[in-house]
Amino acid sequence: MIVSxxxxxxxxxxxxxxxxxxxxxxxxxxxxxxxxxxxxxxEGVSYRPGARFGPRAIREADNFFLHPPxxxxxxxxxxxxxxxxxxxxxxxxCPPADLLAxxxxxxxxxxxxxxxxxxxxxxxxxxxxxxxxxTVVAEHFGxxxxxxxxxxxxxxxxxxxxxxxxxxxxxxxxVVEEGFIRGEHFIQVGLHGYFPxxxxxxxMRSVGMRWYTAxxxxxxxxxxxADELVSTARSEFPDAIFISFDIDVFDGAFAPGTGAPxxxxxxxxxxxxxxxxxxxxxxxxxxxxxxxxPAYDPAAITPILAHRCILxxxxxxxxxxxxxxxxxxxxxxxx
Amino acid sequence: MSYxxxxxxRVVSxxxxxxxxxxxxxxxxxxxxxxxxxxxxxxxxxxxxxxEGVSNRPGARFAPRAIRDADNFFLSPPxxxHMxxxxxxxxxxxxxxxxxxxCPPADLAAxxxxxxxxVSEIxxxxxxxxxxxxxxxxxxxxxTAAAERYGxxxxxxxxxxxxxxxxxxxxxxxxxxxxxxxxLIEEGHVQGEHFIQIGLRSYFxxxxxxxxMRAVGMRWYAAxxxxxxxxxxxxxxxxAIGKSDFPDAIFISFDIDVFDPAFAPGTGSPxxxxxxxxxxxxxxxxxxxxxxxxxxxxxxxxPTYDRxxxxxxxxxRIVLxxxxxxxxxxxxxxxxxxxSNTKV
Numbered sequence: 001m002i003v004s005x006x007x008x009x010x011x012x013x014x015x016x017x018x019x020x021x022x023x024x025x026x027x028x029x030x031x032x033x034x035x036x037x038x039x040x041x042x043e044g045v046s047y048r049p050g051a052r053f054g055p056r057a058i059r060e061a062d063n064f065f066l067h068p069p070x071x072x073x074x075x076x077x078x079x080x081x082x083x084x085x086x087x088x089x090x091x092x093x094c095p096p097a098d099l100l101a102x103x104x105x106x107x108x109x110x111x112x113x114x115x116x117x118x119x120x121x122x123x124x125x126x127x128x129x130x131x132x133x134x135t136v137v138a139e140h141f142g143x144x145x146x147x148x149x150x151x152x153x154x155x156x157x158x159x160x161x162x163x164x165x166x167x168x169x170x171x172x173x174x175v176v177e178e179g180f181i182r183g184e185h186f187i188q189v190g191l192h193g194y195f196p197x198x199x200x201x202x203x204m205r206s207v208g209m210r211w212y213t214a215x216x217x218x219x220x221x222x223x224x225x226a227d228e229l230v231s232t233a234r235s236e237f238p239d240a241i242f243i244s245f246d247i248d249v250f251d252g253a254f255a256p257g258t259g260a261p262x263x264x265x266x267x268x269x270x271x272x273x274x275x276x277x278x279x280x281x282x283x284x285x286x287x288x289x290x291x292x293x294p295a296y297d298p299a300a301i302t303p304i305l306a307h308r309c310i311l312x313x314x315x316x317x318x319x320x321x322x323x324x325x326x327x328x329x330x331x332x333x334x335x
Numbered sequence: 336m337s338y339x340x341x342x343x344x345r346v347v348s349x350x351x352x353x354x355x356x357x358x359x360x361x362x363x364x365x366x367x368x369x370x371x372x373x374x375x376x377x378x379x380x381x382x383x384x385x386x387e388g389v390s391n392r393p394g395a396r397f398a399p400r401a402i403r404d405a406d407n408f409f410l411s412p413p414x415x416x417h418m419x420x421x422x423x424x425x426x427x428x429x430x431x432x433x434x435x436x437x438c439p440p441a442d443l444a445a446x447x448x449x450x451x452x453x454v455s456e457i458x459x460x461x462x463x464x465x466x467x468x469x470x471x472x473x474x475x476x477x478x479t480a481a482a483e484r485y486g487x488x489x490x491x492x493x494x495x496x497x498x499x500x501x502x503x504x505x506x507x508x509x510x511x512x513x514x515x516x517x518x519l520i521e522e523g524h525v526q527g528e529h530f531i532q533i534g535l536r537s538y539f540x541x542x543x544x545x546x547x548m549r550a551v552g553m554r555w556y557a558a559x560x561x562x563x564x565x566x567x568x569x570x571x572x573x574x575a576i577g578k579s580d581f582p583d584a585i586f587i588s589f590d591i592d593v594f595d596p597a598f599a600p601g602t603g604s605p606x607x608x609x610x611x612x613x614x615x616x617x618x619x620x621x622x623x624x625x626x627x628x629x630x631x632x633x634x635x636x637x638p639t640y641d642r643x644x645x646x647x648x649x650x651x652r653i654v655l656x657x658x659x660x661x662x663x664x665x666x667x668x669x670x671x672x673x674x675s676n677t678k679v
Contacts, residue, residue, distance in 0.1 A: 074536070333576070
């Protein structure tokens with residue numbers, strides 16, 4: 001369903017993602033390559049709430065483009081909207097004040113997307129979203145048959161020993177302990193801060209999880225880390241990999257609008273090329289982007305960055321589908 | 336205190352008045368309102384408070400005042416000793432604040448005419464204009480005024496920007512901020528081979544526009560290239576091109592969105608993955624020191640979107656870095672950094 005007039009500016013009309021067509025029913029997913037779907041809830045946070053406003057803010061963080069959508073990537077030389085059929089699947093019907101019901105709804109929507117053979121891109125919401133997202137992915141591709149690459153400041157591997165429903169600090173532990181993902185098929189990128197506890201790091205090592213801290217990326221350089229990450233995933237991971245992207249992997253300077261900002265994070269110039277490599281070189285079957293809390297960010301630079309992460313991923317996916325090499329828009333000085 | 340009093344111009348501050356007090360001219364420089372007051376002036380700051388040319392967030396009309404107010408702890412009369420260059424632009428140069436052009440609200444063409452008149456007056460007086468935008472549609476009146484002064488096709492342009500601003504006029508009107516660089520070249524004011532852009536990123540413009548840019552000989556360095564090559568090497572190359580291929584008059588068009596939004600959130604179309612102040616400051620200083628810079632504009636500062644005022648502070652610093660390097664060039668000596676005992 002097209003919900004925009006031709007020539008309508010990004011800031012006008014109805015704000016689907018990049019003014020992509022809106023789809024509300026599973027049968028509208030036929031022939032689609034990628035479906036954006038929102039998960040507006042934040043009842044899983046341990047600190048600042050506000051990520052329920054993330055999906056709408058990310059959709060609205062578009063700049064001066066017009067309908068119909070076109071986003072030619074100046075470095076890859078590909079237009080995601082020309083190569084892929086991308087739709088906005090609206091938001092899951094997350095009811096306020098009921099985290100488990102929100103998880104059930106988002107599971108249902110992501111399952112519909114996967115069953116249609118489409119790549120879901122889920123806009124959180126807080127990071128407790130990982131549990132519903134990753135469990136449905138594992139149910140679809142096979143329990144233990146999915147790899148996860150997580151960009152995050154936080155490992156989210158605390159034990160779920162506080163008797164709460166499903167908060168955002170424990171999702172990765174649960175999906176490993178419950179057998180949805182094997183520890184050795186799990187890599188985390190960008191960890192920093194004082195979480196989790198040493199016993200939790202011991203547990204992570206014992207189940208075979210791997211990670212690159214922000215500190216290590218500083219010491220080795222992101223290009224070298226990305227090389228190793230891609231080659232590990234290629235040789236050891238299953239043929240279906242899910243990306244769990246927490247915006248707080250970035251330093252608070254770049255992403256102030258988030259629930260638990262951690263100083264000493266990564267920069268967009270480190271992360272965006274790495275994210276493109278992952279989408280271009282690995283079999284990515286879905287992605288979530290979580291923890292954007294727009295109320296803390298008056299200039300909207302965090303939703304703009306989240307929007308850009310998705311566009312970069314979709315552009316690289318488009319390039320993978322074409323089989324082309326990148327064709328940068330070089331000028332005479334660099335050609 | 337070595338402070339050069341202009342022949343004309345009004346000192347609008349009491350001596351010892353702090354930066355945050357009194358009337359906010361740029362660095363408390365003397366105020367000049369008529370063109371006869373520009374005699375013997377080296378550099379004139381002038382504001383262009385309008386934003387009717389934007390395709391996305393408006394608000395740059397408040398920038399000239401915000402940039403002037405974004406001064407820190409200095410007192411009147413102005414002095415700013417640069418700790419790396421070893422020069423004080425207010426000691427070496429006569430700098431005045433030419434106030435703002437009379438940009439009427441809701442009339443972009445009239446705003447452009449007014450700013451062009453004020454900038455032409457500065458050029459005619461032999462001074463370097465530093466124009467505080469305003470949205471980037473300002474480039475058209477600024478650069479046409481420069482080309483009229485120095486000769487059509489006899490002007491180079493170095494643009495710091497996330498966006499090329501080379502779209503064809505299809506939407507948003509021929510005066511909008513997305514098209515001025517294309518119009519300037521198509522109308523012959525600047526030749527494409529005398530145009531270099533630095534810091535490009537985003538999903539703009541279209542493939543056909545890139546082809547057009549290559550066809551007319553424009554050159555650019557994408558932000559991405561600053562990760563693949565050392566920034567210093569890029570700047571060396573840029574300087575060499577400016578010296579060998581460009582005319583003897585070069586205008587700097589500086590869009591604050593060349594910086595990453597972390598450093599400049601208060602802008603109209605922020606683009607992630609931008610440059611840092613520590614990359615841009617040395618580059619800008621080298622341009623002003625080693626190339627014949629005849630004017631500069633600083634555009635697209637939107638104070639309303641900012642928190643902690645860091646974007647106007649950064650824009651203010653860009654102007655000061657440009658003026659300091661210009662002062663060093665005029666003084667005809669090398670930098671004299673304040674080195675510590677660990678270096679000497």
